[in-house]
Amino acid sequence: MPTSRLLCWGGLAAASAGAVLSVIGWYGVSGERFAERQIPYLASCTVPGAALLVAGAVLLAAAGRLMGPWDGEEAGVPEAPVSSPEVPPFEPPSSEGPVVCVPGGTLAHRPDCPLVAGKPEVEPVGDRVLGPCPVCEPQV
Missing domain, CATH: 1.10.287 (Helix Hairpins)
Incomplete structure (x- = not known):
């Protein structure tokens, strides 16, 4: 030293x-x-x-x-406790049911997807070919 x-x-x-x-x-x-x-x-x-x-x-x-790398211990600096709230990993909605969409939309959603949940104009996809929603990732 x-x-x-x-x-x-x-x-x-x-x-x-x-x-x-x-x-x-x-x-x-x-x-x-x-x-x-x-x-x-x-x-x-x-x-x-x-x-x-x-x-x-x-x-x-x-x-x-x-x-070398400084770790804070040499200078007598106590390590502060790190307290971070536990954030659960993102999991897409997992409801099983008919795939839905909004009128004129280009994405298919699960019924409980946060992007369509609670919207009165939601309708079943039917025979339309739509892309999957990146949030809920339905099986289209």
Whole structure:
């Protein structure tokens, strides 16, 4: 663990220094009108700042790789109990009876399908060829 801690802090320090240098370089470049006078800020602040940002990111990635997955136990964080209501798996209606449809509809339904249950205009399919409802999945 000491190596990963060293990499982590080194990565944070490098990234922070890179961010500060990049801001200083940007501020210096923005105050100069001519490109010839902007080059020293680019060479002394912006380019090294970008390099330090990249180096910091690499060090942090290496530290994360050495630490492995974080499970919350190391830091003393108690695991919160997960309480989720039990949701029953979806089961299509299973009534046996004549397959029905609504007038002008293109799908055949079971009589207790939630899409047609309680509708007064429901009628038996008869000889019509209709597709099965994706909710109740009748045998057509």
